[in-house]
Amino acid sequence: MLGTILACIPSFVTFGIGSFVLLAAFVVSLIAVFKRGTVKWPSIVGIALSIIGGIIGAIVLTITIATALANIPVPDLPTAPSSSPADEPSDPPATGDSEGRPSPEAIGEGYKVMINAGGYHQFDDDPEFFTCVGEHFYDSDLSDEVLRDLAQGMDNTTGAEKDHAVQIGLDATFDCDPSLPRPTDQ
Incomplete structure (x- = not known):
């Protein structure tokens, strides 16, 4: 017993x-x-x-x-990326604005703030446009610091870096809204 x-x-x-x-x-x-x-x-x-x-x-x-x-917890397994690694930039988007490269969505929102401050409201009803522009900036060779400022709607760049950022913004605008005539098309 x-x-x-x-x-x-x-x-x-x-x-x-x-x-x-x-x-x-x-x-x-x-x-x-x-x-x-x-x-x-x-x-x-x-x-x-x-x-x-x-x-x-x-x-x-x-x-x-x-x-x-x-009852042993099983960790979530990572999923395979939806696109090939060559199509993505080397730095993953950061969730916050304090470190790393901000997400394309955050960059697009900051870009919207900047062009609205300049009096341009043409794309306010098209959130995909700003995400597209944000992806162009994200994929560019601009520094993370410049992109963090852009995501906050601030322009602290000067000189050649500013010219480069303006050119990226122009190219992105024409790529993201194909209905706009490019200056070279006239």
Whole structure:
């Protein structure tokens, strides 16, 4: 009886101790069955209880292990990128504006703020336009710092870098709205 109780406590240590006690009870009961001049029924009951206790203990241990394994959290596996790595820029978009390259959407929103401040509201009803422009800036060779400023709607560039950023903005405008005639098309 003690071996069955110990074997049913869901732990490797108590299962081991309980199994040892059940094995000892089985051996002692088996010896008592073959001993002359003794009553046989207590020995047969001891053999039966040790076998049943071992089976019950093994089932409890198996269920405990299966439950523990089923409750182990599985981390999410990364998914394959939808486009080839050569089509994407080397720096992934950052979620915040404090570090890294801002996302194309954030750059597009900042660009919208800047052109609205200049009096241009032609594309206000076309959010895809600003995302497209943001992707052009994101894919450019402008520094992360310049793009973070642009995403915040600020223009802190000067000299050749400013000229380069203006050219990227113009090219993006004509690429993102094909209905606009390019200056070279006239």
